Structure formats: structure tokens, C-alpha cells
Amino acid sequence: MSNLRVAKRYASALMALTAESRKPEAIADDLLTVQAAIKSSRELRSLLASPVVPKEKKKAVVTEIFQKRIGGDVQEYLHSIIDKRREDVLAEILLQYFLLRDEQLGIVSVDVRTAVEFSAGQEKSLVKQLEAYTQKKIRVSFSLDKLLKGGFVAKVGDTTLDGSIRRQLEILRSRLKDGSASKN
Amino acid sequence: MPEVRPDEITAVLRKQLSGFEKEIDIYDVGTVLQVGDGIARLYGLSKVMASELIEFPNDVFGMVLNLEEDNVGCILFGEDTKIKEGDTVKRTKRVASMPVGEAMLGRVINPLGQPIDGRGSIKTDKFSPLERKALGVIQRQPVKQPLQTGLKAIDGMVPIGRGQRELIIGDRQTGKTAVALDTIINQRYTHTEKAKKDGVKPVYCIYVAIGQKGSTVAQVVTKLQEMGAMDYTTVIFASASDPAPLQFIAPYAGATLGEFFRDSGRDVLVVYDDLSKHAAAYRQVSLLLRRPPGREAYPGDVFYLHSRLLERASKLSDELGGGSLTALPIIETQAGDIAAYIPTNVISITDGQIFLEPNLFNSGVRPAINVGISVSRVGGNAQIKAMKKVAGRLRLDLAQYRELEAFAKFGSDLDKSTQQQLTRGSHLVEVLKQRQYVPMPVENQLVMIYLGTSGSLDELPLQHVGRFEKEFLEMMEMRHKDLLDTIAEKKELTDEIAKRIQSVAKEFIDTFKVTVQ
Numbered sequence: 001m002s003n004l005r006v007a008k009r010y011a012s013a014l015m016a017l018t019a020e021s022r023k024p025e026a027i028a029d030d031l032l033t034v035q036a037a038i039k040s041s042r043e044l045r046s047l048l049a050s051p052v053v054p055k056e057k058k059k060a061v062v063t064e065i066f067q068k069r070i071g072g073d074v075q076e077y078l079h080s081i082i083d084k085r086r087e088d089v090l091a092e093i094l095l096q097y098f099l100l101r102d103e104q105l106g107i108v109s110v111d112v113r114t115a116v117e118f119s120a121g122q123e124k125s126l127v128k129q130l131e132a133y134t135q136k137k138i139r140v141s142f143s144l145d146k147l148l149k150g151g152f153v154a155k156v157g158d159t160t161l162d163g164s165i166r167r168q169l170e171i172l173r174s175r176l177k178d179g180s181a182s183k184n
Numbered sequence: 185m186p187e188v189r190p191d192e193i194t195a196v197l198r199k200q201l202s203g204f205e206k207e208i209d210i211y212d213v214g215t216v217l218q219v220g221d222g223i224a225r226l227y228g229l230s231k232v233m234a235s236e237l238i239e240f241p242n243d244v245f246g247m248v249l250n251l252e253e254d255n256v257g258c259i260l261f262g263e264d265t266k267i268k269e270g271d272t273v274k275r276t277k278r279v280a281s282m283p284v285g286e287a288m289l290g291r292v293i294n295p296l297g298q299p300i301d302g303r304g305s306i307k308t309d310k311f312s313p314l315e316r317k318a319l320g321v322i323q324r325q326p327v328k329q330p331l332q333t334g335l336k337a338i339d340g341m342v343p344i345g346r347g348q349r350e351l352i353i354g355d356r357q358t359g360k361t362a363v364a365l366d367t368i369i370n371q372r373y374t375h376t377e378k379a380k381k382d383g384v385k386p387v388y389c390i391y392v393a394i395g396q397k398g399s400t401v402a403q404v405v406t407k408l409q410e411m412g413a414m415d416y417t418t419v420i421f422a423s424a425s426d427p428a429p430l431q432f433i434a435p436y437a438g439a440t441l442g443e444f445f446r447d448s449g450r451d452v453l454v455v456y457d458d459l460s461k462h463a464a465a466y467r468q469v470s471l472l473l474r475r476p477p478g479r480e481a482y483p484g485d486v487f488y489l490h491s492r493l494l495e496r497a498s499k500l501s502d503e504l505g506g507g508s509l510t511a512l513p514i515i516e517t518q519a520g521d522i523a524a525y526i527p528t529n530v531i532s533i534t535d536g537q538i539f540l541e542p543n544l545f546n547s548g549v550r551p552a553i554n555v556g557i558s559v560s561r562v563g564g565n566a567q568i569k570a571m572k573k574v575a576g577r578l579r580l581d582l583a584q585y586r587e588l589e590a591f592a593k594f595g596s597d598l599d600k601s602t603q604q605q606l607t608r609g610s611h612l613v614e615v616l617k618q619r620q621y622v623p624m625p626v627e628n629q630l631v632m633i634y635l636g637t638s639g640s641l642d643e644l645p646l647q648h649v650g651r652f653e654k655e656f657l658e659m660m661e662m663r664h665k666d667l668l669d670t671i672a673e674k675k676e677l678t679d680e681i682a683k684r685i686q687s688v689a690k691e692f693i694d695t696f697k698v699t700v701q
Contacts, residue, residue: 157230158214158228158231159211160211161208161209161210162211
């Protein structure tokens with residue numbers, strides 16, 4: 001929990017850095033590369049998390065891996081994080097950074113769970129509807145959830161749009177139980 | 185056998201389901217990060233309000249208390265074992281509230297308003313928030329009507345007015361609950377025709393038991409039923425085994441229900457038994473939520489905890505219906521230490537206190553009220569005229585008696601006036617004694633206190649004062665009912681009435697003495 005707080009601080013610093021830079025897109029791309037590398041390599045993760053490895057070693061490794069792949073700004077940022085001994089929260093920092101960036105660019109990511117696989121046309125119309133609802137650009141990820149029985153559930157931030165048959169049945173059950181007309 | 189046709193069933197079902205439309209349900213959610221000890225920490229729920237009610241799986245509800253940068257801290261009103269990490273939590277978009285209504289009278293409920301007396305659901309259609317801001321100055325008026333406790337010592341010397349907050353404080357086993365129960369039982373007379381004729385409005389009662397044993401509360405409820413007091417009383421009960429959050433909201437639930445009656449122009453009495461356990465429950469919740477501890481590990485806002493509760497006691501202005509909410513908080517002290525943290529807090533909040541002492545209790549002075557440090561800051565305004573007149577002497581006489589009592593222990597050769605003061609004092613102490621569950625109408629109290637302060641009883645042997653009171657009042661009820669009725673109706677003690685009481689008493693004492701010897 002406290003990691004989250006730390007990560008938010010470093011991520012917002014990184015945002016400020018990006019804003020000052022002349023090539024914000026390039027920095028974002030570089031960070032994406034770093035994130036992918038951390039995600040794919042267990043060895044890199046354990047190296048960053050290890051308190052035994054000295055700073056210099058970590059810096060050397062990071063430089064060697066990323067030297068030809070990312071720009072100088074991001075490399076410097078990584079070094080400074082290692083200097084501050086926060087490299088163990090690097091993954092969290094990057095996550096928070098991309099959340100912040102989405103917020104700045106007006107993009108919301110939406111998780112949609114469906115009972116049956118949607119066709120491309122259905123997906124397109126749903127995205128259109130959601131964009132109209134949120135008034136923002138959206139990034140959607142679809143997944144299958146047979147337990148919903150029918151319909152879909154879209155999660156936009158903390159808000160859930162529940163159009164599943166399961167939810168309808170729940171509401172119906174509570175209505176029959178209370179005998180009242182109130183919903184939810 | 186009558187036949188049920190399938191199409192009939194279909195029709196009924198269709199009727200039940202009419203108006204049910206398939207539409208998208210929108211709600212805000214969060215996830216449980218951590219749960220245990222009656223509290224939970226949640227991630228998400230970014231738009232949640234402070235003290236909003238939230239819904240967990242398995243019909244457990246919670247209330248948001250902490251809004252932090254990266255999480256939301258909340259208390260649970262159900263078992264925390266039914267919730268696990270990663271569960272989804274839903275907002276209800278309303279602040280924590282409870283159902284209120286007439287149907288609550290005569291019932292035993294938990295702080296959420298659900299019945300726990302096994303007598304079925306309670307039909308109410310109104311919800312009120314648990315935490316409400318107390319009324320301002322404009323909406324109030326001064327406390328001026330008496331709330332009769334039926335105890336001579338209290339109604340005589342520390343009178344309680346409707347809308348007042350009077351603390352009952354004392355060690356364990358000194359009769360704190362007994363005083364409160366007698367007061368509730370005594371309100372039965374306000375629901376009679378006679379009270380209506382005398383211009384006394386009915387008083388509804390709410391007894392809030394916080395952190396008590398189930399058996400104790402069962403006893404209280406049985407006693408109230410026996411005395412016919414449950415008809416106008418609601419018992420709100422958060423037992424010692426209930427989670428601390430429930431104990432924490434219990435007094436607020438009492439105040440909320442009380443406000444419902446008050447706002448409809450009626451008079452209410454709410455007993456909070458007791459606020460020391462309430463403070464302890466709040467301390468537990470606060471520490472678990474990692475709020476910083478202060479003195480005796482209580483959180484910094486423990487004063488506000490009680491002040492905002494007791495500030496809800498009030499006497500409404502006539503424009504708002506003139507209802508009132510009287511609060512009788514109870515505090516248990518440790519070894520008579522009224523200078524401890526919670527006792528001093530509550531003493532400073534309330535409009536006076538009734539201090540009960542174990543020494544007095546054990547020496548047979550019951551109710552064990554220490555007259556010296558018990559006060560009522562509303563005072564004479566909350567007494568009927570006649571009582572004000574009679575009881576003025578009482579306080580003075582008792583004060584002098586206590587002063588002389590210490591001296592009298594050293595020597596026996598005292599002058600006559602001192603001796604007379606001593607007899608007067610000891611007789612007054614005897615007059616103020618009263619058994620439990622026998623509250624006394626104000627006119628009877630008045631007659632007894634009048635006889636005591638006027639010295640008519642001084643010649644009686646001390647041990648017979650109790651029996652005298654019983655027999656004399658029985659005689660009065662039988663032969664001089666008109667006298668008692670006049671006092672109750674006029675609420676004044678004219679010289680003429682006083683003279684008549686004197687002469688009746690003199691006559692009775694003469695015959696009584698004969699039977700004593």
C-alpha cells in the first residue's frame with residue numbers, strides 16, 4: 001500500500017519530465033520497452049528487487065541492457081531511481097505512469113466481460129456507445145465470462161455498467177423476495 | 185381439493201413481474217484489500233462519501249470512516265469472516281441510516297434497526313441518517329417542563345427538564361441503571377388520561393444498551409414488560425459480543441429514533457447505558473483504523489464523539505412542534521474517579537450530573553445519590569412551583585446536616601438546636617430513601633418532602649419512617665384523594681393546602697405513634 005504512494009510520486013515526476021521533453025512520444029515508447037523487459041524477464045525483476053546487489057552493478061546491468069534501445073533521458077531516470085534505492089517499485093511506477101498519461105490524454109481503459117464472444121461489428125458498436133457514455137477516447141480489452149449467462153459487464157474506472165443476465169436475475173430475485181418495487 | 189390452474193399462476197407471476205425492465209445497472213465498485221477485526225480497507229470506490237453505507241457480499245454492510253490517498257477505511261456491521269480479500273464492494277450512495285417509525289415502540293432492535301426480539305419484521309417506511317447535525321439556536325427554546333423521574337431525591341433536588349442532558353455517574357453496582365429504569369417506568373403515568381387532564385404530555389422512551397450482557401438486557405426488557413413500560417419504549421441493543429462498530433453506532437441510532445418522535449412534536453427520553461463502553465468501542469475502531477492515539481489511547485475526537493451525540497438533545501421551539509429529546513447518559517467510573525478522561529468530558533458536556541456512591545449504597549441509602557456534588561444546571565425551571573417551594577429547604581437542611589454529622593461523631597454533649605438539626609437531617613435522609621421499581625407521583629413526593637422539611641416527622645423513630653410513608657400515603661389515597669388531585673392539577677402549594685396536609689398528618693401521626701409503642 002505504501003508502495004503505491006511512492007510509485008505515484010515518482011510517476012508524477014516522470015510525467016513532468018515527459019512534459020518538458022521535446023519528444024514526449026519517444027519517452028513513452030522507451031518506458032514501454034522497459035516495462036515489457038521487466039514483465040518478460042524474471043531475472044531482471046529479481047535483480048532489481050535484490051537489496052544485496054550494489055548500486056553500481058545494477059546501473060551497469062541496466063545500461064548494458066537498454067543502452068541501444070532507449071534514449072538518454074530515460075536511462076538517466078533509471079539511474080536516479082537506482083540511486084534513490086527505489087528500483088524495487090519500478091514496475092509499479094511505470095504502471096502508475098501509464099495511468100497518469102492516459103488520464104492526461106483523455107483515454108479511459110475499459111474492461112469488458114461478455115458471456116459469448118462478440119463479433120467485430122458488435123464490438124465496434126459497443127465501443128462507440130461507451131465512447132458516447134464516457135465522452136472520452138477508450139481503450140477496450142475484451143474477455144469471456146461464462147458465469148454472466150448473457151449480456152456483458154463493462155468496467156469503466158470504478159464504475160460498472162452491468163447489463164448481464166446474472167445481474168438481472170439477482171435484481172428479480174430481490175424484488176420477488178421483498179415484494180417491493182424498489183431496485184438495487 | 186380446489187384446483188389451481190396453471191394460467192392463474194402465470195397471471196400472478198406476470199403481475200408480480202410487471203414493470204420489470206431489462207436495463208443496464210450502473211454502480212460504483214471497489215475491491216477489498218484487507219479485512220479483519222471488524223474493519224476493512226478498500227481499493228477503488230473513488231467517489232465514495234464519508235460515512236456512506238457500502239455493500240459487501242453475503243449481505244454484510246459497512247460504513248466508510250477513513251478516506252485516504254490510496255485506500256478507503258471502513259467499519260463492518262456484520263461478521264468479517266464472511267468477507268475475503270479481493271471481494272467486490274458496492275456503493276449504496278446513501279449515508280448510514282436506520283428505519284424509524286411508530287412500529288419501533290415495544291420492540292428490541294439492533295443499532296441497524298433490525299428486530300432481535302423474534303417477533304417478526306418491523307413495518308416502517310422512513311429512513312433517517314444515523315449522524316445528523318444538531319439543531320441550532322433558533323430552532324430551540326429553553327428547557328422548562330419537568331420530566332418526573334419518580335424518585336424523591338432527584339425530582340426534589342436535581343430536577344430534570346424535558347430536553348435536558350443529565351449524566352448519571354457512579355461506580356459499578358451503585359444503581360445507575362436502576363435510576364434510569366425507574367425513570368422509564370415512571371413515564372407510564374404520562375400516558376394516562378389523568379396526566380392528559382393535568383396537562384402533562386406523554387413521554388416516549390428509548391433505552392440504548394451498549395456492550396452489555398445479553399442476560400442483563402433480557403432482565404431489563406422483562407421488567408419493563410412486567411411494569412407495562414414496553415408499550416412506549418424501544419430497546420436498542422448492541423451486546424458485548426457484537427462487533428465494536430455496532431456498539432459505536434448504537435447511541436446514534438437511539439438519537440435518530442428519538443429525533444423521529446421529537447420532530448413529530450412529542451417528548452422523548454433516551455437513556456445511553458453506558459457511554460464509557462461506547463468510548464472504548466470507538467477507541468478500538470479508531471486504533472484499528474490506525475488513527476493516532478491520544479490520552480489513555482483514546483483518539484483525539486473522543487470529546488466530539490460524545491458532544492455531537494448529546495447536543496442532539498433539545499427542546500424544540502413551538503413553531504417546530506415543541507417536541508423534546510431528553511438524554512440520560514450513563515458513565516461508569518473506576519473507584520469513584522470522576523476526574524478520569526471520559527467522565528470529565530461527559531460531565532462538561534451535560535447540563536448536570538447525578539453522582540451515585542458505593543458508600544451510601546452499602547449503608548442502605550438507596551438511591552445512593554450524593555446530594556453534595558449532584559447538580560442540575562437547569563434547576564428550578566424544571567420543577568413545578570410547589571416542588572420548588574418545598575425542596576428549597578431540603579437542600580439547605582441536608583447540607584447543614586452533613587456538616588454537623590462530622591462533628592457529632594466526636595462528642596455527645598451538643599446544644600439543643602444542633603441536636604434538632606441532626607434529627608431533621610437524619611429524618612430527611614430517611615424520607616429520600618426509596619425502593620426500586622416503585623416510582624412515586626410528584627404530588628405524593630411533595631407531601632412527603634413537605635412533612636420532612638416542616639419537621640412533622642422529627643418525633644418518629646428513624647426505623648419507622650419508611651413504614652409511615654407507605655401507610656400515610658395509602659391513607660391519603662383513600663381518604664384525601666382530592667387534596668393530592670388539587671396539587672397535581674394546580675401544581676401549587678397554597679397555604680390552605682399546606683395547612684390541611686399538616687392537620688391530616690398530625691392526626692395520623694398520633695394514631696401511628698400508638699401503634700408503634
